[in-house]
Amino acid sequence: MQPTLRRLGLLAWLAAAASGCGRDEQAHAAIRPLATQRRLALPVEVYTLNIPDDLPGFAVPGPDGANPKMLFLHGMCSAGVGDVQAFQFAANEHGGILAIRGDTPCDDAGVLRRHSFDLDKLDARIRAAFEVSGGVADDLVLVGHSQGAYLGERLAEQWxxxxxxxxxxxxxxxxxxxxxRHVRGAVMVSGEYDVTTRMKQAATELQSAGIPATYLEMPGAKHGQMGDAERVFGEAFTWLEANALPRKP
Incomplete structure (x- = not known):
C-alpha cells in the first residue's frame, strides 16, 4: 500500500473513533490567564497561551508557576482542553504541560481540530510554543492521545x-x-473499553528491546475518554521519573 493510502486509511480510522467523543469539548470552560490565576490565588487550571502566527495554545504551569516541561498532543477532531483539564493537578505536580491545537479544522467553527502529518511543521510549532511559554523544547515528556500518540511516536523517532x-x-x-529505540522510557495507556491489546503488546515489546516501559489502564473509559485521569497520569509521570533511563550527554 502506498504511504498516501495508508495515511488516508489512518485518517478514516481516527475520524470514526472521534465521532463518538470529544463533542462535549465544543463548549469547554472559560480559561483564565496565568496572571489572573496567581492574583486571585485560584487553584491549578489550564490557561491560554498566545503563540505568534499560530493558534492559541493552552498549558498548565509547573509547581509555583514554573514553565511547562511536558507536551500534550490531542486526538483527531478534539478541542484538547478537556483532556488536559482531566489531569491538570497531576500535570502541575510533575512539571506542567503545554499543548498546541491541531492545524486543520474538523468543523466550520474551527473548535474541533486535527493535526496534519507534516512532522517538520509540527516540531517547529512545538518549539515556538515553548519559546513563548518561557520553557525549553528539550528532553520533554510527550503525552499523545490517539492521533497525538501516533504523531508523538514519530516525533520521538526523529528527535x-x-x-x-x-x-x-x-x-x-x-x-x-x-x-x-532511543527514548528514555514510555508508558502505554488504554481505556478499559478501548483496544487494550495494542498498547499492552507495545509495552511488552519495548521492554524486550531494553526500553523501560509499562502499561496502565483507565477504568471505564472508551476511546477518547479519560477515566480516573488524575490518578492514572500521576502514576504514569511518577513511573517515568523513577524508571526512565538517564539522559545521554
Missing part, C-alpha cells in the same frame, strides 16, 4: 533528544520498539 519520554494513549496503530 529522541527532544521527545525523550512518552505517555501514549489509545494509539491507532501499535507503537513500534524500532521507532522508539
Amino acid at each position: 529522541p533528544q527532544r521527545y525523550s519520554r512518552l505517555v501514549l494513549i489509545g494509539a491507532p496503530t501499535e507503537p513500534s520498539a524500532a521507532r522508539l
